[in-house]
Amino acid sequence: MHTVYIFLTGPMVWVSLLILVFGLIGKFIYLTSMAKKRDPWIFNYFQFKYAIKSILIWLVPFATMNMRRNPVMTVVTFVFHICLIIVPIFALAHVIMWEEAWGISWWTLPETVAVTMSFLVLGGILFFIIRRMKLPEARYVTRVQDYFILLIVALPFLTGLLAYYQIFNYQLMIILHVAAGHIMLIAIPFTWLSHLLLFPMLRGYVGSEFQGVRNVKDW
Amino acid sequence: MPKKLAYLMGAIAITVFFLAPALYSQTDMTHVIEDAYPSKERPPSVFPHDEHTYEIAEEFDLDGMSDCYFCHHYDGPDQDHMDMSVGIPCSDCHPVDPVDPDVTALTMAYHELCKGCHIQEKAGPIACGECHVR
Numbered sequence: 001m002h003t004v005y006i007f008l009t010g011p012m013v014w015v016s017l018l019i020l021v022f023g024l025i026g027k028f029i030y031l032t033s034m035a036k037k038r039d040p041w042i043f044n045y046f047q048f049k050y051a052i053k054s055i056l057i058w059l060v061p062f063a064t065m066n067m068r069r070n071p072v073m074t075v076v077t078f079v080f081h082i083c084l085i086i087v088p089i090f091a092l093a094h095v096i097m098w099e100e101a102w103g104i105s106w107w108t109l110p111e112t113v114a115v116t117m118s119f120l121v122l123g124g125i126l127f128f129i130i131r132r133m134k135l136p137e138a139r140y141v142t143r144v145q146d147y148f149i150l151l152i153v154a155l156p157f158l159t160g161l162l163a164y165y166q167i168f169n170y171q172l173m174i175i176l177h178v179a180a181g182h183i184m185l186i187a188i189p190f191t192w193l194s195h196l197l198l199f200p201m202l203r204g205y206v207g208s209e210f211q212g213v214r215n216v217k218d219w
Numbered sequence: 220m221p222k223k224l225a226y227l228m229g230a231i232a233i234t235v236f237f238l239a240p241a242l243y244s245q246t247d248m249t250h251v252i253e254d255a256y257p258s259k260e261r262p263p264s265v266f267p268h269d270e271h272t273y274e275i276a277e278e279f280d281l282d283g284m285s286d287c288y289f290c291h292h293y294d295g296p297d298q299d300h301m302d303m304s305v306g307i308p309c310s311d312c313h314p315v316d317p318v319d320p321d322v323t324a325l326t327m328a329y330h331e332l333c334k335g336c337h338i339q340e341k342a343g344p345i346a347c348g349e350c351h352v353r
Contacts, residue, residue: 002342002345003341005345006345092260093347096330099327100327100331110260111260111261163348164348165353166353170346170348171346171349174347
């Protein structure tokens with residue numbers, strides 16, 4: 001218990017963060033070199049102005065046509081992503097551990113809020129699963145990997161809640177929780193979870209082409 | 220008279236019987252009940268106080284821990300002098316939100332002291348829920 005916990009909350013954090021950062025950098029380099037081959041003109045008409053505008057607009061709920069067309073999906077998606085990103089960064093226990101390790105700390109969520117947000121993440125995942133199973137157009141493009149990714153994202157939150165409430169064996173649960181977090185971080189560059197990088201790249205690409213070349217909105 | 224004397228001696232015996240453990244132990248605390256926090260996020264930490272100063276100190280050969288100033292220090296740890304602060308709560312010197320950045324905050328003070336040793340000894344709780352048991 002001691003050795004495993006100390007390894008997972010110590011050296012392994014470096015391993016996961018390095019894989020995450022260098023994995024994403026590698027992915028970025030790979031994608032831009034692909035673009036150079038397939039669509040080299042993008043580098044001529046790419047403009048930060050349009051890229052940023054497109055990214056920002058797509059980050060505002062209901063700002064795009066697509067979002068207005070699917071209001072339920074839009075609400076669930078936004079709530080899900082906000083909770084997914086905020087909880088790990090501002091969870092009290094996480095910040096305490098940063099502080100103990102590096103002496104740096106920042107604002108934290110009240111525990112009840114963090115717990116509620118974790119339930120919202122799990123609720124969102126449940127919604128996505130049901131949607132993929134029930135909606136014909138979603139079912140048609142769903143592969144097994146898509147469920148697998150939802151599982152990878154669900155596990156840190158599920159085990160986090162079980163550890164928080166100390167349900168089942170706490171020592172096992174806290175180890176599973178930390179391990180699940182590492183799996184998710186490491187999975188990001190190699191799965192669809194890398195859309196955290198692909199999203200701004202795609203918006204920059206499409207935004208520059210639509211706003212700059214075709215002179216139409218891309219939202 | 221002998222009857223009264225017997226009662227008196229009986230009473231003394233009973234008193235001594237119940238007081239003796241209290242004289243030997245510093246406190247019968249099982250948890251750190253810290254009331255310096257305006258509001259608490261976690262259940263109080265388990266802390267068998269006397270087990271630490273006696274059994275655990277002995278079993279793990281932690282000579283320092285049977286000295287009260289090991290935890291109840293006055294000028295911080297690793298000091299040459301052995302002034303004790305037994306009776307002064309940690310929170311008197313370690314505020315929850317210290318203004319002076321050189322002063323260790325209360326939660327960190329507890330965590331550093333408790334967890335630090337457990338990690339070093341490879342024994343004792345180190346994950347949140349092992350101490351803050353619900």
